[in-house]
Amino acid sequence: MGKRRNTTVTLKDIAEKAGVSKATVSNVINGNRQKVSEQKAHAIQRLIDTLGYVPNHSARSLSNRSSKIISLIVHTDRDRNVLEDPYTAAFAGALLQLLQQRDYFGMIRCTSGYNDILKNLRSWNVDGVIFFGTFDKDIRDMQERADIPFVFTDSYSSVRRINNVGIDDFKGGMLAAEHLAGHGHRQIAFFAPNPVSSEVDAQRKEGFAYALSKHGVALPERNCFMASASQGDAMAESLLSLPEKVTGVFVTADICAIALIEALERRGVKVPKDVSVIGFDDIPASRLITPKLTTVQQDIPLKARYAVDILMRHLKEPAAPTENVILDVTLIPRGSVASINHNPDAAGETGPFDTNPSLSR
């Protein structure tokens, strides 16, 4: 037959075979049913189905100025595999899934450069963006220049009108402190990724120190360290080289807490018998290790749902009010915290704080 190399069927083809204009076909494709007679709509829809017509996104995006692409921007300085981090992977995966269900396309982009971001958004006609991690510096400027909805996560930006979904980091820190103090720990250490770079970790630390102080427990600065999933050994050494013996540790990321526990065990330091550890996030691995990790849980799927919902609302109605939703966190007692001077086997099942209603999910 007269087939060309490119057999793609276009809207024009449909229009010709149906004996109508392209505008009409366009209308049925886009569901503007009130603009098309029942009869033609049917006929056209049939053509579309039988010919297997697929709209061309580029063309649509070009004339539409809307691409159905949502940029998922992950802040990272070094060039690395960000999905190796379980929290990032779980959150990104949840977002991708929700977006796909709503006929949008999530596009993951790792970058730190503010210009790179803007370039990316414009070149792809991106419809909206969800940010991972802290981008506090240039938020206002980016917002102005992009003119599409932004949703941040875990932002502590002082910009007032901002869409954000975060968690109660301060409370998370408090829960950890109360759990530790409630189990009789008084010599405490704290670990956060990077030298507490982000406000997120600063808040967790503040909440932690605050609740600790209410129990008359101090958190000296020299007991605060940098955490890194790849440097469990360094973490363990820091801890063990402290002049007084620490019995309770709070690490603001499960993945780092797990690395620390591993390094400690390797040195013959038992968790929770010798030292108790609390993590943060509740990644899947936390319930698979031995001992299971006691941790401050954040609801990652819920966070993803809020981020997408807010974004969708602003996509529909650009003038919608900005929203900053802060999700609750809960402490999940498992096996990595023991009571001081108690049988470690009973850890997590005793102590006044396990009856705290906020802890029993």
Next chain:
Amino acid sequence: MGKRRNTTVTLKDIAEKAGVSKATVSNVINGNRQKVSEQKAHAIQRLIDTLGYVPNHSARSLSNRSSKIISLIVHTDRDRNVLEDPYTAAFAGALLQLLQQRDYFGMIRCTSGYNDILKNLRSWNVDGVIFFGTFDKDIRDMQERADIPFVFTDSYSSVRRINNVGIDDFKGGMLAAEHLAGHGHRQIAFFAPNPVSSEVDAQRKEGFAYALSKHGVALPERNCFMASASQGDAMAESLLSLPEKVTGVFVTADICAIALIEALERRGVKVPKDVSVIGFDDIPASRLITPKLTTVQQDIPLKARYAVDILMRHLKEPAAPTENVILDVTLIPRGSVASINHNPDAAGETGPFDTNPSLSR
């Protein structure tokens, strides 16, 4: 000024300000330097920089029939968060990173539907695709209808001309068997995700059974079970309900092996003292748990690099020969395998097979 709402600067703007045609600007943007005089090229480039011009991907894609998008298609039946699986996340993350470095854009798509895939590819003018997992059914048909390079991973398709990067699954199974047999285990069990759905697991199983038989060890079918990361308990129960006591277990995915170990420990069954476990993949978590997981390692970053390299080659030269590269696997002895009738604390440091050169990386 006469600025409109939309301040985006286009190629046309550049052309006007530079006093040249759009074609010329297009040529400098696309690096066709031999078609433009040094002088004009300079002037135009300056304009581009100062005005912050960003090419519009949709327009380019429309006239070009090339989008710079690479589809990363993950096979999944249920609607779920595929990035919760550490292997998938690590592989996808590595791919995304490599693609971004080469100015391509990886777009993750979860689907099982063959039509859905084709639709997606065409609507986005996708330039190439990398498949995760098994798509053996309709490979030939898809290839014909898409006319862009495909790279499969872990495919055992019988289609002869196919790009694929896989690993030596059979050998992986053998390594596990030899390690177990070498440590004196004779009562063995096997776990694979799903009822050995994929050829990948079938091969691992075959290699495992084959090497076992060479040591005079049988692998009865009733000792072969279904593995699931979320069903550690069921796995443990299957194992413990066997008439004769199994001492060595091979699980074809680390994430499932870890779940099994956790469930066993919870039942008072110690690993490796009571039962030895070998996993597959070597995900990051495997070295963080206690005991560290002995596992058959596959090099995920390398796999990603091959997949991208092959794809790039075929993007440049569509007629390039297809490639099917099979990567080696190695056994990483760690703490989850003990010698039978030996002191379990010495596990992994004894036994004839630890001196096997193929095992010492």
Next chain:
DNA sequence: CTGAAAGCGCTTACAG
């Protein structure tokens, strides 16, 4: 309800 026409921003032969 329907269609003709212009336009989205780029690239690609084709002349010169």
Next chain:
DNA sequence: CTGAAAGCGCTTACAG
């Protein structure tokens, strides 16, 4: 080396 023109496949006012 350079430019005018057509075209990629769609959507969107605008008339009717």
